[in-house]
Amino acid sequence: MAIQENSKPDLESPLLPSSENGNIEHNEKQNNNKECQGSDVSGEITAELYKQVQLAGPLVVVSLLQYSLQIVSVMFIGHLDELSLSSASMASSFTTVTGFSFMLGMGSALETLCGQAYGAKQYYMLGIHMQRAMLVLLLMGIPISIIWVFTGSIFKLCGQDIEISTQAGIYACWLIPSIFPYGVLQCQLRFLQTQNSVKPLMIITCLTSIVHVVLCWALVFGFGFGSKGAALAIAISYWLNVVGVALISSSHLLVKRHGLVSLRRV
Structure with a gap:
């Protein structure tokens, strides 16, 4: 009984x-x-995700604004007459496929080369790759320019309207000065992109886009150049973009005999 009571x-x-x-x-x-x-x-x-948005967001804005330069020029041409609009639209499509897209694809090779150099901490190779790519793209601009010279003849061989083909050929010829700064700009973008310096690119591109609108109005209507002025405005805007990006790069880059070395990353 005692055991049972203790177990309770x-x-x-x-x-x-x-x-x-x-x-x-x-x-x-x-x-x-x-x-x-x-x-x-x-x-x-x-x-x-926050890091990816910080890197990809400005690049998306830069790409859209760069492509919008040609669209804005065509929009201003649309206020002239139907013939100018039709010819400029055809020439823009042709030059985009045969020139600008080609430069964009070749410039994208720097993403791999500069990315490898940056990951291996061989920062001097970043500048060397960029300079080589600039030289190659500038040389490739020569055969592209020759193709653009015969844009009107190519359209006529394809059975397009003779008058529209002639005006499209003239517009394409005035776009030739824009292919060279576009190639240089693609190299600069990839060079800074591999160093995660994308926000300054977005700022410069936004400013250039605003200036481009003013240039289009001044050259198309102010000076009366018409569609030729719209094409010339694209070249000027691309050169302004190149100069702006170069000024950003020079703020933290040192030029040496073997190339460009990023002081920020050394």
């Missing part, structure tokens, strides 16, 4: 055995650890 629970005895209490505490710790790990993973994903 009293007010101070635990409701569950000690072994079960230990298992519950262990399970609670595991659950807490899982919650902490889950919060850490979500925090890492959020931080990585």
